[in-house]
Amino acid sequence: MSMNIRHRYTGYLAALSIVVLSMAACQVNPVTGERHFQIYGSDWEQQVGAQMYQPLKQSQGGDYVLDKELTAYVQSVGNRIAKHAQRGSELDFEFSVLNNSTPNAWALPGGKIVINRGLLTELDSEAELAAVLAHEIVHADAAHGARQQSTGMLAQVGAIASMVVLGSTVDDSNVRELAMLVPAVGAQLIMQRYGRDAERESDEYGMEYMAQAGYDPQGAVDLQETFVELSSERREDWLSGLFASHPPSRERVENNIETAARLPQGGEVGRERFLQKTAHIRKTQPAYEAYNAAGAALKKNDLREASRQLRKAQSIEPREPLFFALEGDLHKAEDKDRRAIKAYQKSIRANPDFFYGYLRTGQLEYDRGQFNSAGTALGRSTELLPTSEAYYLLGMIEKRDGNREQAVKYLTQAAQSTSKAGQKAKEELGRMQGQSSAQDSASDIDRYVPTRAIQDSNGYVWIQLANKSNVALKNIQVDYAWVDARGETQRGRKLYPGPLQVGAQDQFRVDVRMQPVRDLDSRVRVQATSAQRY
Template sequence: MFPRAITAILLAASLLAGCAVNPVTGERQLSLISPGQELALGAQQYPINQQQQGGQYLIDPALQDYVARVGSKLAKVSDQPQLPYEFVVLNNSVPNAWALPGGKIAVNRGLLVLLDDEAELAAVLGHEIVHAAARHSAAAMSQQQVLGAGLAVLGAATRETGYGDLVNLGGQLGGSAYIARYGRGNELESDRYGMQYMAAAGYDPQGAVRLQRKFVELSKNRQAGGLDALFASHPPSQARVDANLRHAQKLPRGGTSNRIGYQRAIAQLKRDADAYDRYDKAQVAARDKQYDRALSLVREAQKRQPREASFYQLEGDLLAQKKRYRAAYNAYDQALQKNPGLFSNWLKRGLASAQLKNYSEAERDLTRSLRYLETPYAHYYLGEVNEKQGDLKTAYSHYQTAAKGGGQIGSAAQARIEALAGKG
């Protein structure tokens, strides 16, 4: 039998066995994942995704509260108001937003600065709420399982990093987090019902039209830049603009846009725009190995916003690249004081301590990083630290865990396992 025919039979069987009702549209859709499994997956992956993508934005806690209030207004009028919705702003310059199963939703600060008013924010959040309420993730993951594709993975950083090369060893590291890839139908569905949620919550659904128009213009004018991630998961098109226009005409008029309130909410982000611009340019310079220029730029960023931990973490990376480990340790220490809840701050300070041969401190910090995010890097370097301290049994265990991560770090861990076995 031809492979396509086998796939078709498997898909048909799965459709019969695993159909569920879309809670938003009332239509039947493939679902091999139970609602309980879906909720558990979202709850498990939500903190992992946040750690991988820079952690929460801490400079202005009021902005977190504001976005959560807007999201909650929309969630209450959704087709699944009972879901355990959560909304966070991530400290990430890439303009993007995403939803995990169970209503775990995030929006990057890099997207917030592109929006003009609260209605546009409501359009973003309403769209993501529909993905969660309609169980799009469950349907997409079920389809991927049937076709043998597995889960769509938002992967960790692929660039391998040596012990002394800490540049770029940061917010994108860690285990894999699961984010389903949505089809065109899911996107249009989320636009349509998201606009209904907007109207029900008292927002002007024209905000969704303006949002899509903005994205289309950005893509046409090749101004996308960091918008690649957003456009990959939410591709803009004139067809979506036209569809949103048609939907808006059917919805009540007179909803709020609240531009003044929104601009007040993002005022701190706008004040810090120059600082984050320098930080972003410093990262580009670092990737191009222009370390002195990167160091100058990130220190300018620090002067403009001294409370931002990521500026000090990048300074530490650059100093470590220059093998100035004591200065790098001090920079990481400042990053930790400003944000003790981010795994990479603990990981990097631990690596700097190891370079300074402060092995007990290194072990403490590397172990602490694992509380926030399991990474093969932390396990590998804990193995090195334990080995230097003479604790070969514990070192072996950490190397075994690191080896499962694959890639260069996994190969290095496997080499140490074989070396330790040879000693035995």
């Protein structure tokens, strides 16, 4: 992922500047008509949703590709309901089925909505599917994600601002503990637990939307009844999935009963159609149960049991890309690298738009000294999902080929992560820097230490800074100038002692306070002017 904050994250930085309006950042909820505190607007929702949708789907199994009719069916139900959203013409609603057995569904700002294969197999009717999608549609329509981020920003303006400068890493066990390099805001938005009011709004208005679309709102009541029963069983897949962000309760059931009583009765249930459309994933569900068992056995290094369960899975569903990928993992554990590569290639052919087969192929080809093919595979994997593992090896390939500048770029990207690959990248950057002077690294300091001024809700000015160099830095001198209330230019200087590690970011407050302004950049100028190697 590019570290050029002046280009790639322009939208994020623009959104962040809205903090200066926080004293008056109340907007009307388009769904309820009530006024709420909200800093982030529609542009932020659209940008975050569009930028985060694909990498977050990749990190959770990718799109389910074996039944295109199922995806089209889910999209048709979602679009049918989305027509009744208050911001239907403003938001770009999209609906996807993820190849993930965890029962879950989530929505990103801007109307990007996902339902997992594992949740579809737990539903009993199209009305229940409509209830799930309508609930997520309201989360997007009512800007719940933007509101949650807004209130969180005021609570920790420094932390949020810091994240926006460079992004953060997300270590996600769903991708076998790979270090996914995407801005943390995306993962926060799908993993966050919405407040009680937001869940109540999504339940109530989701039922209204589904009723307006012609569905029986009783489907939402039945769905919550099922969720309450399942929560009492404390199944791990539910606890880590839907219930983590959408906790069920008897109160929600009672509220849904009251809402259903005032809505039109006799809408569509669509049980037969739903069972017909989901017949394939129901038929093949035992294959994914065996696949999960195989993965658990492999993690325990029980290769015989892993192989047995994988054969069972492939006998039921021989086309599944994830099964081929696990076959590659199993061969790799057996030190059969050639067989592993063949299995990963089968995974790629079965789903060319999923990152995992490319990444593992690239790693094995690198180990075999096939650097050209390794670079091609690793490069494609980062296009689908940036990971520190891929960037580290790409950096090492570029170093081997004598392309020092490109190697440093890749290794610096990898070094953002706290994973093993991230640590190795930091060590390699240190070795490479040993061949250059500290002054060389610190030359053109503003390029290596980007800075920006922000303003908190009390009017104080903060300075953000980040270390984009390939060494840890200390004693970073920052000069700043601002236009005071009389229109006169004032100047200041502050020393940040550090250390500021490679890829790290921080912020500090300066002795400047002014009335909140829309365009802070026109009033405050900031620049790092010197630094020392730590």
